[in-house]
Amino acid sequence: MMKFIKIILQISVLFLFNLIGETIQSFFHLTIPGSIIGMLLFFVLLVTKVIPEKLIKDGIDLLIKDMPLFFIPVTVGVIEFLDFFKGKGSFILFITFISTMVVILTTSFIADKLLQKEVGTK
Amino acid sequence: MINFFIGLGFLILTIVLYFFSKKIYSIIPSPVTLPIMITSFTLVMFLIWTDIPYSTYMLGGQWIDHLLGPLVVALALPLFRQRHLIKQYATVIFTGILIGSLVGILSGVFLTLLSGFDDSIIAAIASKSVTTPVALSISDTVGASMSLTAVFVMIAGIGGAMFGPVMWKIGGIKHPIARGLGIGTASHAIGTAKALEDSELAGAVSALSMTISSVIVSMIVPGLLPFLL
Numbered sequence: 001m002m003k004f005i006k007i008i009l010q011i012s013v014l015f016l017f018n019l020i021g022e023t024i025q026s027f028f029h030l031t032i033p034g035s036i037i038g039m040l041l042f043f044v045l046l047v048t049k050v051i052p053e054k055l056i057k058d059g060i061d062l063l064i065k066d067m068p069l070f071f072i073p074v075t076v077g078v079i080e081f082l083d084f085f086k087g088k089g090s091f092i093l094f095i096t097f098i099s100t101m102v103v104i105l106t107t108s109f110i111a112d113k114l115l116q117k118e119v120g121t122k
Numbered sequence: 123m124i125n126f127f128i129g130l131g132f133l134i135l136t137i138v139l140y141f142f143s144k145k146i147y148s149i150i151p152s153p154v155t156l157p158i159m160i161t162s163f164t165l166v167m168f169l170i171w172t173d174i175p176y177s178t179y180m181l182g183g184q185w186i187d188h189l190l191g192p193l194v195v196a197l198a199l200p201l202f203r204q205r206h207l208i209k210q211y212a213t214v215i216f217t218g219i220l221i222g223s224l225v226g227i228l229s230g231v232f233l234t235l236l237s238g239f240d241d242s243i244i245a246a247i248a249s250k251s252v253t254t255p256v257a258l259s260i261s262d263t264v265g266a267s268m269s270l271t272a273v274f275v276m277i278a279g280i281g282g283a284m285f286g287p288v289m290w291k292i293g294g295i296k297h298p299i300a301r302g303l304g305i306g307t308a309s310h311a312i313g314t315a316k317a318l319e320d321s322e323l324a325g326a327v328s329a330l331s332m333t334i335s336s337v338i339v340s341m342i343v344p345g346l347l348p349f350l351l
Contacts, residue, residue: 073183
């Protein structure tokens with residue numbers, strides 16, 4: 001029972017940081033999502049050890065492990081686009097695939113070249 | 123009251139199917155047997171077969187909207203655990219991810235623009251390379267369809283996991299850091315699972331790439347889209 005309360009409290013921390021992020025976003029009229037601001041803030045407080053990792057890790061690890069579960073309802077929404085994908089829409093899946101391949105190739109290639117240079121200068 | 127029970131019923135069905143799919147995945151692990159794939163596919167088939175509208179199913183799925191933000195915040199923890207790696211290879215990591223993220227956004231947007239798709243679809247494809255909670259948050263911000271976004275993100279993930287190693291071969295990429303950066307920037311968590319099979323270092327770099335790229339993409343996309351569409 002104590003463990004259960006602890007996990008609930010640890011997950012509540014995430015809600016708190018999301019709320020802070022969203023407040024900052026609307027206050028400064030930023031276009032970047034509030035959740036990202038909350039995440040960066042949380043990251044900074046972890047790095048500066050204001051929040052010790054030990055204090056929050058169990059609940060968050062539990063949530064991350066089964067994160068895909070939370071995206072099932074929105075993914076099932078593809079049902080409303082079945083006609084779109086039967087027609088012209090299928091081409092967009094091909095575009096998504098090609099674009100992904102280009103990203104892997106360029107990112108890995110640039111990183112590889114930079115790493116070789118780094119080794120060369122040392 | 124009746125809506126509450128319908129919602130609860132679909133919620134339980136979704137959770138049961140998900141944990142059952144995890145069992146299947148542990149027996150046959152492959153990018154196409156991912157629990158999100160099997161569960162979503164089964165539910166879509168079930169809704170078509172029973173002729174139940176998506177809005178009825180979503181009576182139980184609405185809770186996701188409240189969890190999206192906190193799930194994004196949670197990504198800070200795995201990133202924190204990789205902080206030494208980020209410090210050590212800062213230049214390579216940030217240069218690679220920044221260029222990769224831009225290539226991903228621009229190639230996706232321009233190819234769909236040239237093919238004559240609607241703005242709402244182009245907005246959904248812009249954030250396809252980042253992890254689902256962030257992609258959905260971006261789509262929410264720019265007013266794109268969340269369901270289409272989820273599908274594009276899934277294809278970017280599965281495509282990268284299946285053919286990423288082929289790209290490494292074509293590009294002659296051997297360094298585990300370079301491999302991890304490419305697949306993490308393009309194919310988020312699904313790609314990271316593949317990178318982990320390659321080596322522990324590639325997996326770790328892929329994991330940090332997926333989080334850093336999601337921050338970069340969420341900074342670029344909402345600002346850039348109004349100029350492109």
